[in-house]
Amino acid sequence: MISPLDRFARFPLAHLPTPLTEMHRLREALSRETSRKLPRLFIKRDDCTGLAGGGNKTRKLEYLIGEALAAGADTVVTTGAAQSNHARQTAAAAAAAGLRCVLVLFDTVPYQGHAYRCSGNLLLDRVLGAEVRIVPGDTDAVAIFGEVMGEIEAKGGKPFFVPVGGSSAVGALGYANAYLELAAQLDETGLLNTALIHASSSGGTQAGLIAGAALRGRGPSVHGINVYRADNEAMAEGIHALACKTTALLDTTAPSPDAVSLDGTALGEGYGLPTDAMRKAVELVAHSEGVLLDPVYTGKGMAGFIAQLLEGRYADHDAAIFLNTGGMPGLFAYEEEFAAR
Ligand SMILES: Cc1ncc(COP(=O)(O)O)c(C=O)c1O
Numbered sequence: 001m002i003s004p005l006d007r008f009a010r011f012p013l014a015h016l017p018t019p020l021t022e023m024h025r026l027r028e029a030l031s032r033e034t035s036r037k038l039p040r041l042f043i044k045r046d047d048c049t050g051l052a053g054g055g056n057k058t059r060k061l062e063y064l065i066g067e068a069l070a071a072g073a074d075t076v077v078t079t080g081a082a083q084s085n086h087a088r089q090t091a092a093a094a095a096a097a098g099l100r101c102v103l104v105l106f107d108t109v110p111y112q113g114h115a116y117r118c119s120g121n122l123l124l125d126r127v128l129g130a131e132v133r134i135v136p137g138d139t140d141a142v143a144i145f146g147e148v149m150g151e152i153e154a155k156g157g158k159p160f161f162v163p164v165g166g167s168s169a170v171g172a173l174g175y176a177n178a179y180l181e182l183a184a185q186l187d188e189t190g191l192l193n194t195a196l197i198h199a200s201s202s203g204g205t206q207a208g209l210i211a212g213a214a215l216r217g218r219g220p221s222v223h224g225i226n227v228y229r230a231d232n233e234a235m236a237e238g239i240h241a242l243a244c245k246t247t248a249l250l251d252t253t254a255p256s257p258d259a260v261s262l263d264g265t266a267l268g269e270g271y272g273l274p275t276d277a278m279r280k281a282v283e284l285v286a287h288s289e290g291v292l293l294d295p296v297y298t299g300k301g302m303a304g305f306i307a308q309l310l311e312g313r314y315a316d317h318d319a320a321i322f323l324n325t326g327g328m329p330g331l332f333a334y335e336e337e338f339a340a341r
Helices: 024-031 057-070 085-097 120-127 141-154 169-189 204-216 232-249 276-289 298-310
Strands: 020-022 040-044 075-081 100-107 131-136 159-162 194-200 221-226 261-263 319-323
Touching: 020 169, 024 040, 024 276, 024 298, 057 085, 057 159, 057 169, 057 204, 075 085, 075 141, 085 100, 085 120, 100 141, 120 131, 141 159, 169 194, 169 204, 169 232, 169 319, 194 204, 194 298, 204 221, 204 232, 221 232, 221 298, 232 261, 276 298, 298 319
Parallel strands: 040 319, 075 100, 075 159, 100 131, 194 221, 194 319, 221 261
Antiparallel strands: 020 040
């Protein structure tokens, strides 16, 4: 059957479908902490997308690199925080497509661990051959992007700008596709009433999943855990706007604002700043399932998910699925949080 997603240029990067596996031992561990009923727990392994450490950006980049190549670009420019997984994945995607890559990384996170500014994703960006420019957190974004794009053009190059997190409507198509992939896997299990939970930041993952749900017309329901912005309501509005742009691209019905479920209680002091619940969640999932999460996104996402489960959320569901969006290299940048504790 022809899908509306087939209309878009796509550069293959990801190993798909990613596995969907049941977390029996995490469920047992959580059952010891609560008398409430827990649904069956699953994990969708988008940390296994396969590109230079994996993660959710690979799916978005298939469409974004497709767009860049169609535009005749020879250089990809993107941005994020110093430990951006998106930047690392973009560096890898550009290498795989034979494009140059310039990363403009904003030094915004006041985390003072010694590896934060040299290891983890930043180390991998360099190994992957990207040109890395770290700029102070308060740098004027429009001015610096204009400067970088202008420099490339002045040398005869053709730059293509990928927004933070790969979160344009085209990037979000990767998660509309992921939603359909997961739905097909769930159909095989026979589980009907299901919820999908994931860490949400620049919003493209959640917007794409919501667009995928609009295409499919039935569950699983989608629930973001905000790991990014203190203003939860404004973030939800941004995700809704992006989901509407994505459904417009796909010629399908726009979602209502209620389609955006966003829990702001796991963020802690701010983006990239560790919380106790994050550390516990990372260790619990590593010890019980042998699965690695990360300190900035999936660790907080899992912490929020566990808190929801212990409060009885999804108790009436057949299953709750955590989307592991990757980010494992971040553990090395935050080594003090886990080493010798
Ligand atoms: C590991 C990981 N998980 C989740 C997210 C959130 O995805 P999005 O920015 O699409 O909301 C990111 C974004 O950078 C990420 O790197």
